[in-house]
Amino acid sequence: MALNSRVPEGPIKDKWTTYKDKINLVNPANKRHIDIIVVGTGLAGGSAAATLAELGYNVKAFAYQDSPRRAHSIAAQGGINAAKNYQGDGDSTYRLFYDTVKGGDYRSREANVYRLAEVSANIIDQCVAQGVPFARDYGGLLDNRSFGGVLVSRTFYAKGQTGQQLLLGAYSAMNRQIARGKIEMFNRHEMLDVVKIDGKARGIIARNLVTGEIERHSAHAVVIASGGYGNVYYLSTNAMGSNATAAWKIHKKGAYFANPCFTQIHPTCIPRSGDYQSKLTLMSESLRNDGRIWVPKNIEDAKAVQQRKLKPTDIAEENRDYFLERRYPAFGNLVPRDVASRAAKERCDAGYGVNATGEAVFLDFASAIERYGKEQAKIHNIENASAEKIYDLGKKIVEAKYGNLFQMYEKIVDEDPYKTPMMIYPATHYTMGGIWVDYNLMTTVDGLYCIGEANFSDHGANRLGASALMQGLADGYFVLPYTIGDYLSHEIRTGKIPTDTKEFDEAEKEVKDRIDFFINNKGKHSVDHFHKKLGKIMWDKCGMSRNEKGLKEAMAEIKALREEFWKEVNVPGSANEMNPELEKAGRVADFLELGELFAKDALERNESCGGHFREESVELDGEQKGEAKRNDKDYAYVAAWEYKGEPADAVLHKEQLEFKDIELKQRSYK
Amino acid sequence: MNLTLKIWRQKDSNTKGQMVDYKVTDISEHMSFLEMMDVLNEQLINKGEEPVAFDHDCREGICGMCSMYINGEAHGPDRGVTTCQLHMRMFKDGDTITIEPFRAKAFPVIKDLVVDRSAFERIQQAGGYISVNTSGNTQDANSIPISKHAADEAMDAATCIGCGACVATCKNSSAMLFVGAKVSQYALLPQGQIEAADRVRNMVAQMDLEGFGNCTNTGACEIECPKGISLDNIARMNRELMKASLS
The missing domain is CATH 1.10.1060.10 (Alpha-helical ferredoxin)
Structure with missing residues (x-):
């Protein structure tokens, strides 16, 4: 099947407006007879469910957590971008569009990104109307901060928990519709398959995670908003339950999976401390505004630090290597995430890491504390302030800005980051790849939509900070509710979809067979045993730096691991009860397939772009020597994979990316 | 460190529950409390027993899913943290730790430490x-x-x-x-x-x-x-x- 992105004609500025003027609408009386299923209740799913219900459709929403409010969007710390230009610093829809396409290393679809920038301002209006308590200045107006990779202040925030506040906004809108009976909420339910009838998505099979009951739910359209697949690495900043099952199931039923190798490894996470580690914790990117990243300049010092024989504070200034400032003088510690992560890995691989395993670098606030302290001394007219006084004054400022993050760090690591530099290391954080969708956010299956992090998204090969929240809410509040109407306008005569059909029978049987297999298999190893092994393969061979040999090995190793999993997995308990191990087994089984497609996609894309770094594709000389080398001539496309049984047999479909409004350039942060 | 755990086990909302004793060994002080529970569960699975069900998700103190009543305190002995942010350095070698679900009439137990909120x-x-x-x-x-x-x-x-x-x-x-x-x-x-x-x-x-x-x-x-x-x-x-x- 040829990919049709369905991007409307006309100048980029008018596409969305003209499109909305011309689409088919469903009249209010008919909306009452149309059902929509939304899977996932994070920012994308929650906002979509609320808005669709408000429009008059009957919505059934599903979450694996015990409340929609707990979806992992809640963990986003830093903020949300919007082209409001409240600061009058030259921001505009075009600039946000440009920054997003450039930041994504020119691997996203122009028309979608422009639309995202266009509706971004609406999001802030909407959230304020809902009572989201964004930070304000003393005049009572909204405050902004700046994030990596851009030159304006367009990030709105609510302390260090913007994600929670935005999600609570969407959740409150959902609650209003639940109370009205327009959303039927299914908490502690997990979608285990999609049901297709005559080529159209017509429902899902879900498991009630409390009773174990397998349920059938029908609808005129199905929306997948189940988040990203970062947990394919086992260790990531995702929640423990974050999974790719909904996305992977629809892939197996005909939805193409795009750019799976585009994954974001976030530079500032707390390093792992041992084999028992279950997840990694992110420290907000905002820390890089004031923190300086370094490792010892001399290898002997590095070894001594690793063995805890030397304290970082005892290393003289001239013996420190501030490697981001050294390599990227223009952006320094604020280079985009992919660049910062790779630079840290390069130093650690060379032996300069600073914790016991050699997988950490310092993030140091000493100079920020001193700088703020001197500034405060001046403001308060303190002459000849002592070093201690300066430290105290400066510490107060740093505390006001990052106090909650410092406290979080101290709780986990048991070290005071005001006194000794933090240790950080990159960790998997976000997946830019995902289900391929057209301009309408519809997948390659009719009536099946995919929004938020679960789709292949507007972020190309690298996402900028504070843009995930923007995309999730844009898709759910402002884009999907329009585009889905055009499709549903053809469904007004369909009537209720029955669930006692052979298509539902077959899908349910498949789901039940798989569950029975897990329960009866009684193998030698727990689910986590396999998940950890998969994570190690992914991190070592499909991590921050990839090469042909490693990727081929990864494909073979994952396939072998998958075969072993199906022989040896051990799932205790029964199917008809709450059974967390059974839930995990299904998710890991899907990760074991997705991981192989991931490696295949990374192998096929023999260029370095954004978060995808191929060792074979680097600049060989000049100012950019050693930096990632993108190849627009051969790879300016979206790689959309069609399922053919085994992940290795997936068929590649290319959507060529055309850049009419932005000139393709090599990114430089030097 | 080595610890004794007294954990509330309850098959489902209709069955009567009880406290059951478990031993865990070689627990690192750097583990989070839930990682210690992971160690226990891995141990139980390998012995062919049913692991302890507990709610958890983000493991960074923001989703509000985790809900354990540890030694008579919600989220355990530390202040300003959820159970998932509690670390084993708050305990000593040889300690006995009592772990119960969040108890309230309006929060019926679903299974083990999982309650309906x-x-x-x-x-x-x-x-x-x-x-x-x-x-x-x-x-x-x-x-x-x-x-x-x-x-x-x-x-x-x-x-x-x-x-x-x-x-x-x-x-x-x-x-x-x-x-x-x-x-x-x-x-x-x-x-x-x-x-x-x-x-x-x-x-x-x-x-x-x-x-x-x-x-x-x-x-x-x-x-x-x-x-x-x-x-x-x-x-x-x-x-x-x-x-x-x-x-």
Whole structure:
């Protein structure tokens, strides 16, 4: 099947407006007879469910957590971008569009990104109307901060928990519709398959995670908003339950999976401390505004630090290597995430890491504390302030800005980051790849939509900070509710979809067979045993730096691991009860397939772009020597994979990316 | 370190539960409490026994899913943290640790340490929102100036993660801190004024209907709250309710 992105004609500025003027609408009386299923209740799913219900459709929403409010969007710390230009610093829809396409290393679809920038301002209006308590200045107006990779202040925030506040906004809108009976909420339910009838998505099979009951739910359209697949690495900043099952199931039923190798490894996470580690914790990117990243300049010092024989504070200034400032003088510690992560890995691989395993670098606030302290001394007219006084004054400022993050760090690591530099290391954080969708956010299956992090998204090969929240809410509040109407306008005569059909029978049987297999298999190893092994393969061979040999090995190793999993997995308990191990087994089984497609996609894309770094594709000389080398001539496309049984047999479909409004350039942060 | 764990095991909501003893060995002080539970579960699975079911998700203290009552305290002995942020360095070698679910009449046990907190959902559905359409046709965000003080106070109330530690801690199983925080967030903002009276009346009525107890101002909830939600929010809710009854 040829990919049709369905991007409307006309100048980029008018596409969305003209499109909305011309689409088919469903009249209010008919909306009452149309059902929509939304899977996932994070920012994308929650906002979509609320808005669709408000429009008059009957919505059934599903979450694996015990409340929609707990979806992992809640963990986003830093903020949300919007082209409001409240600061009058030259921001505009075009600039946000440009920054997003450039930041994504020119691997996203122009028309979608422009639309995202266009509706971004609406999001802030909407959230304020809902009572989201964004930070304000003393005049009572909204405050902004700046994030990596851009030159304006367009990030709105609510302390260090913007994600929670935005999600609570969407959740409150959902609650209003639940109370009205327009959303039927299914908490502690997990979608285990999609049901297709005559080529159209017509429902899902879900498991009630409390009773174990397998349920059938029908609808005129199905929306997948189940988040990203970062947990394919086992260790990531995702929640423990974050999974790719909904996305992977629809892939197996005909939805193409795009750019799976585009994954974001976030530079500032707390390093792992041992084999028992279950997840990694992110420290907000905002820390890089004031923190300086370094490792010892001399290898002997590095070894001594690793063995805890030397304290970082005892290393003289001239013996420190501030490697981001050294390599990227223009952006320094604020280079985009992919660049910062790779630079840290390069130093650690060379032996300069600073914790016991050699997988950490310092993030140091000493100079920020001193700088703020001197500034405060001046403001308060303190002459000849002592070093201690300066430290105290400066510490107060740093505390006001990052106090909650410092406290979080101290709780986990048991070290005071005001006194000794933090240790950080990159960790998997976000997946830019995902289900391929057209301009309408519809997948390659009719009536099946995919929004938020679960789709292949507007972020190309690298996402900028504070843009995930923007995309999730844009898709759910402002884009999907329009585009889905055009499709549903053809469904007004369909009537209720029955669930006692052979298509539902077959899908349910498949789901039940798989569950029975897990329960009866009684193998030698727990689910986590396999998940950890998969994570190690992914991190070592499909991590921050990839090469042909490693990727081929990864494909073979994952396939072998998958075969072993199906022989040896051990799932205790029964199917008809709450059974967390059974839930995990299904998710890991899907990760074991997705991981192989991931490696295949990374192998096929023999260029370095954004978060995808191929060792074979680097600049060989000049100012950019050693930096990632993108190849627009051969790879300016979206790689959309069609399922053919085994992940290795997936068929590649290319959507060529055309850049009419932005000139393709090599990114430089030097 | 080596530890003895006394854990509440209960097959489902209809079966009677009991405390069961387990031993874990070689626990690192750097582990989180839930990682220690992972070690126990891996051990149980390999022995062919059923692992302990417990709620958890983000493991960074924000989703509000984890809910253990450890040594008689919601979220355990540390302050300002959820169970998932609690670390084993808070315990000593040889300790016996008692682990129970969040107990309250309105939070029935589903299995082992997992409880049903859907009562919180219904309270929010009763009025925990501002009735504004998500159409994108709202007024410009800066056309409603809000004093920094009010915005900050509303934010402090909004940091509640809905974990239910306040209920589990309260000797009356009162949900007043939770409901107070929700009511306060909207009461402090101009957007929330229009429906303020109905909101507080409906939410409090639903809270009572769910079987939560009353507040006797012991203040235990504030101390155990992982997000430090202040008792002021309960006072504000009572004030709002009084105002609503006079209007």
